[in-house]
Amino acid sequence: MDYISTRGAAPALDFAGATLAGLASDGGLYVPRAWPRFSADEIAAMAGLPYAELAQKIMQPFVGDCLTPERLLELTRGAYGRFAHAAVTPLKQLDEQQWLLELFHGPTLAFKDVALQLLGLLFEEFLARGSQNLTIVGATSGDTGSAAIDAVAGRAKVDIFMLHPRGRVSDVQRRQMTTVIAPNVYNIAIEGSFDDAQAMVKRMFNDSAMTDRFAIGAVNSINWARLMAQIVYYFAAALELGAPHRKVAFAVPTGNFGDVFAGYVAAQMGLPIERLIVATNVNDILHRALTTGDYSQGIVTPTAAPSMDIQVSSNFERLLFDLGGRDGAALAGQMRAFEANRAMQLTNAQRANLQAGGAAALFSSARADADDMLMAIRWAYVETGEVIDPHTAIGLHAARTSGLDKEIPVVTLATAHPAKFPDAVEQATGIRPNLPTRVGDLFEREERFADLPGDYAAVADYIAARATPKV
Numbered sequence: 001m002d003y004i005s006t007r008g009a010a011p012a013l014d015f016a017g018a019t020l021a022g023l024a025s026d027g028g029l030y031v032p033r034a035w036p037r038f039s040a041d042e043i044a045a046m047a048g049l050p051y052a053e054l055a056q057k058i059m060q061p062f063v064g065d066c067l068t069p070e071r072l073l074e075l076t077r078g079a080y081g082r083f084a085h086a087a088v089t090p091l092k093q094l095d096e097q098q099w100l101l102e103l104f105h106g107p108t109l110a111f112k113d114v115a116l117q118l119l120g121l122l123f124e125e126f127l128a129r130g131s132q133n134l135t136i137v138g139a140t141s142g143d144t145g146s147a148a149i150d151a152v153a154g155r156a157k158v159d160i161f162m163l164h165p166r167g168r169v170s171d172v173q174r175r176q177m178t179t180v181i182a183p184n185v186y187n188i189a190i191e192g193s194f195d196d197a198q199a200m201v202k203r204m205f206n207d208s209a210m211t212d213r214f215a216i217g218a219v220n221s222i223n224w225a226r227l228m229a230q231i232v233y234y235f236a237a238a239l240e241l242g243a244p245h246r247k248v249a250f251a252v253p254t255g256n257f258g259d260v261f262a263g264y265v266a267a268q269m270g271l272p273i274e275r276l277i278v279a280t281n282v283n284d285i286l287h288r289a290l291t292t293g294d295y296s297q298g299i300v301t302p303t304a305a306p307s308m309d310i311q312v313s314s315n316f317e318r319l320l321f322d323l324g325g326r327d328g329a330a331l332a333g334q335m336r337a338f339e340a341n342r343a344m345q346l347t348n349a350q351r352a353n354l355q356a357g358g359a360a361a362l363f364s365s366a367r368a369d370a371d372d373m374l375m376a377i378r379w380a381y382v383e384t385g386e387v388i389d390p391h392t393a394i395g396l397h398a399a400r401t402s403g404l405d406k407e408i409p410v411v412t413l414a415t416a417h418p419a420k421f422p423d424a425v426e427q428a429t430g431i432r433p434n435l436p437t438r439v440g441d442l443f444e445r446e447e448r449f450a451d452l453p454g455d456y457a458a459v460a461d462y463i464a465a466r467a468t469p470k471v
């Protein structure tokens with residue numbers, strides 16, 4: 001399998017190349033040249049496999065010759081062996097229709113671990129084959145940073161520089177990043193929002209003063225390997241609920257559109273998905289884009305679900321590429337206009353494909369405000385005894401208001417452990433969830449991070465002074 005850029009002007013790469021490159025050199029995102037497809041019989045034969053084996057089967061077509069099936073299985077076993085639940089992503093029933101898929105049993109308590117534990121091993125594997133050093137530069141709204149740092153701390157030939165918006169991540173999230181003291185880990189608090197931090201990271205990928213000296217890599221969901229790893233749990237949950245003989249819907253708490261795009265890929269691969277419900281908080285650019293075609297950036301409003309406080313959803317570009325007939329040159333023009341004007345309209349073709357035909361009304365969307373979120377936490381606790389986090393609650397609100405036929409099971413992706421966001425949970429339920437023992441003495445450990453202004457040159461200078469050159 002080779003990988004092409006959504007903007008049509010970067011060289012095609014194999015899986016290892018796309019994993020190490022992150023963003024394409026033309027500013028686009030790498031996608032597989034074609035979606036692999038499984039038949040219904042092949043899907044049925046996957047039922048009951050242990051998670052690491054299912055992961056190998058789903059991912060092998062994307063990995064191609066870059067890893068043998070035996071090696072890929074070793075890596076998936078290594079990545080998922082660190083999860084605190086034997087099922088890795090256990091499914092829980094809430095009522096006759098509603099289910100929760102718990103994705104937070106990894107080391108840093110959010111679903112980001114599912115992809116990043118594997119990505120850390122993939123980096124190590126592919127870097128060991130050459131002489132190159134990798135400089136990972138990422139921006140985080142909270143959970144990617146801790147999961148990425150846990151996955152690469154202390155590994156050879158890789159440095160990680162993680163930017164977080166100062167004061168806009170929770171204490172648990174910040175400490176999970178800043179208390180990891182390893183020689184290859186650098187945390188940077190910057191002034192501004194997550195979108196400001198992400199814009200700096202994207203700029204660095206296209207800054208030849210940096211890319212000439214450093215091999216800049218990505219751990220954000222612009223990295224294809226992350227999305228690939230997330231496809232697996234859509235299959236796992238659907239198989240458990242009767243796929244391929246029964247259709248399942250998913251409600252996905254959404255920020256950067258990575259998680260829900262993985263669901264879209266699962267559908268392209270043949271998994272019968274009835275609906276993907278894109279759940280947003282009041283930062284609702286995606287809800288507006290999917291309902292009216294207006295993709296225009298608003299001001300980011302900080303909420304109790306900070307990992308979704310995003311107004312530019314990088315992975316939406318991957319969907320637009322497919323919906324627009326995979327025309328890289330046209331999409332490059334559209335994205336350049338968006339970057340200049342902070343707004344664009346979906347084309348007629350994109351809108352038509354969203355509503356009918358291929359993506360046949362696969363997507364719907366819903367927006368939850370602070371009250372909707374608190375009510376969903378309260379409903380889950382009072383009616384089912386489950387304590388859920390604010391992000392999951394936004395998904396559950398969307399699931400419960402979807403209007404889907406009662407026969408269709410609706411699976412809400414539970415993206416974070418409630419103890420990561422204890423204030424909102426306590427407000428809704430009166431219960432302050434405890435951190436699981438696997439995170440240890442987080443609040444006693446020393447924190448280390450740099451404070452920088454929201455200024456690209458300051459960040460680039462800081463990184464250039466500390467990163468290891470590519471060769």
Ligand SMILES: *Cc1c(COP(=O)(O)O)cnc(C)c1O
Nearest residue numbers: 143255256257258259307415416
């Ligand atoms: C990252 C994150 C999201 C949003 O996922 P995207 O892939 O960016 O859409 C939702 N919930 C939590 C807890 C997250 O960490």
